[in-house]
Amino acid sequence: MILRPRERAAKVVPIELFFDLVYVFAITQLSHLLLEHLDVAGAAQTLLLTLAVWWAWMYATWMTNYLDPDHPAMRLTMAGMMLAGLAMAAALPQAFGARALWFAAAYVTLQVGRSLVVAVAARNEPIGHTFRLILAWHAVSAVLWIGGALAGGTGQVVLWVAALLVEFVAPWHGYRMPLLGRATTADWSIDTAHMAERCQLFVILALGESVLITGLTLAEGDHLSAATVIAFAVAFLTSVAMWWVYFDRTADAAAEKVAESDDTGRLGRSAYTYSHIPIVAGVIVAAVGDELAIAHPLGGITPGTALTVLGGPALFLAGHAVFQRVVFGGFPAGRLVAVGVLAVAAVVVLLAPSLIPPLALAVLAALVVGGVAVSDSRRHRPASRADLAA
Numbered sequence: 001m002i003l004r005p006r007e008r009a010a011k012v013v014p015i016e017l018f019f020d021l022v023y024v025f026a027i028t029q030l031s032h033l034l035l036e037h038l039d040v041a042g043a044a045q046t047l048l049l050t051l052a053v054w055w056a057w058m059y060a061t062w063m064t065n066y067l068d069p070d071h072p073a074m075r076l077t078m079a080g081m082m083l084a085g086l087a088m089a090a091a092l093p094q095a096f097g098a099r100a101l102w103f104a105a106a107y108v109t110l111q112v113g114r115s116l117v118v119a120v121a122a123r124n125e126p127i128g129h130t131f132r133l134i135l136a137w138h139a140v141s142a143v144l145w146i147g148g149a150l151a152g153g154t155g156q157v158v159l160w161v162a163a164l165l166v167e168f169v170a171p172w173h174g175y176r177m178p179l180l181g182r183a184t185t186a187d188w189s190i191d192t193a194h195m196a197e198r199c200q201l202f203v204i205l206a207l208g209e210s211v212l213i214t215g216l217t218l219a220e221g222d223h224l225s226a227a228t229v230i231a232f233a234v235a236f237l238t239s240v241a242m243w244w245v246y247f248d249r250t251a252d253a254a255a256e257k258v259a260e261s262d263d264t265g266r267l268g269r270s271a272y273t274y275s276h277i278p279i280v281a282g283v284i285v286a287a288v289g290d291e292l293a294i295a296h297p298l299g300g301i302t303p304g305t306a307l308t309v310l311g312g313p314a315l316f317l318a319g320h321a322v323f324q325r326v327v328f329g330g331f332p333a334g335r336l337v338a339v340g341v342l343a344v345a346a347v348v349v350l351l352a353p354s355l356i357p358p359l360a361l362a363v364l365a366a367l368v369v370g371g372v373a374v375s376d377s378r379r380h381r382p383a384s385r386a387d388l389a390a
Contacts, residue, residue, distance in 0.1 A: 002071045002121050004064075010194040012201065015069045015078055019060065020205060022082050026053045026089035027209045033093055035288045038304030045096050049103075050281055051164055053092075056085065056110050058273050059134075059199040063118050065190050066127050077117045084110040100156060104149035108142040111143060130183040141166045167254075170320035171269055188265025196255035199272045203246055206283035210239045213287045217294040227297035231359050235290035238366040240317055242283060245372035250320070254327045270326045278319025287314025289362070291388075297359035305347045309361040313369050314342040334375050338368045 001086035004010050030053065034046040060081060067074050088106035091099040115135040122128035141163040214235045221228055254271060261267040269275030289308030296305075321335040345364055349356055 002067055002073060003125060004066060004068045004191065008067070010191040012194065012197050013070050014140055015075055016064055016198070017201075019078050019082055019085075020201060020332075022085040022089060023053065023057050023202070024205055024208065025086070026092065027206055028088050028212070029092040029124055031209055031213065031284050031287050034137060034285070034308075035291060036093075038288075038302075038308070047281070048160060048164065048309050049092055049095055050284065051168070051277065053088070053166060054277055054280060055164075056088065056107060057202065059111065059114060061074070061195065062190075062273075064198075065194050067118060067121060068144050073117075073121065081110055084113065096156065097182075100149040101146070104145040104160075108138075108145050111138045112142055122188045126187045126355065129181075130175065130187050133177050133180055133183055134170070136180060137166065137170045137175055165375065171273070183316045185266035185269065188269070190264045190268045192259035192264055192268060195268050195272055196251065196258070198249055199276050200247070202276070202280060202288045203283065206280050207239055209289060210242075210287035211236070214239070214294065217291045221295070227359055228294060231297040231362055233368045234359070234362045235294060238286065238290070238313065238362070238369055241366060241369040241373045242286070242313070245317070245320060245369065245376065246279070247374050248373065249379070250324060254323065257327050257379055263314060267327070271323060275319065275323040275326050278315050280319075282312050282314070282316025282319055284312070285315055288312070288367075289343055290324075291361040293358040297362075298357045301349055301353040301356060301358060301361070305348060305355075305358050306346050306353070309358060310342045310346045310349070310365055313365045314339045314346075317342075317369065317372060322333055334372055336368065338372050 030046055031052050033049070034042060036042070037045065052320060060078075064074075064078075067219060069075065069078060073147035084106050088103055091103035093104060094100075096102040115131055115138050117133050118131040121129060144159045144166065148156040148163065151159060156273045174184055176182035214232060218224070218228070218232045248280065258264055258267050258271055285308050289305070289310070289312050293309055317335045318339050321332050321339070324335075327329050342365065345361070349361065
């Protein structure tokens, strides 16, 4: 049977972990792209591509939540998706240049091909109708992706933004399509433990990029000054603190809360498909900030340095606050205060860039994220959901 049985909890299987290796490469490509184009245009392009990469991975997660990835047909499908994903990731650095069509073709192949397979494999199941609608919407967005790649320049940006809007908005109205109708979240009942574990693994992949960049930057340095070593240690501790914030209390409690929901599809869509975007993006941006702080710990502050060193952790904490708001209700005040501290510090630094070196910014970011982690850990266990929303 190609569908995953619902009478027992689904487990993440080796083919899914193997599939994730492509996205390790994609995350590395995204962080390097931002590092090499640390301006408004580069940040906007990196954001657009990050959304596309996340969307491709997320739909694969929804697929394996319903269909057995260990089925021979699904193993072959995932191998094909890996090939398309690898081509997509390879094209990322020049996606707004010479390899625009390469990127668009790989992305479209990945999205349309996967949706087609699921629509056929689950054609007699309720979820099959949903994926037929998804296939129709991906066919529409495919025209925009390919058209944008062929147009180039401003036309490419406009059409690719439109393509992402089409894809990101579609789930909110049930993939409504003329003649085909629409789907409801009642049709999207998910295995919450599997969905949560997959998203947790992606957060680990993003944190892994931060650790990798930290190590490589230190290894490539010609001279290991005391400031460089301190920046290296601070960057690592910031990664540990972000891991702690995400995994110590909230991850498992959120999975349990979603599983108890009367509409797991609706809550899972909001909590995992959408709310995890700023969490992952924040870790990627923080990794770029780590590299800049380690490479030039006592150097001059540029807007890019300030906004990555402080903005990455702030984006991560803001995303985590949204995640908690979606699942438990109520914005956690501690995270909002932490985001505010980082935002005020960024403004001060941008107004007087000569006063504070990158190392000091990295220390501040580590203290703020670490403070949130310590505050979480000091709460009484077992954690109540009211505590998690506080």
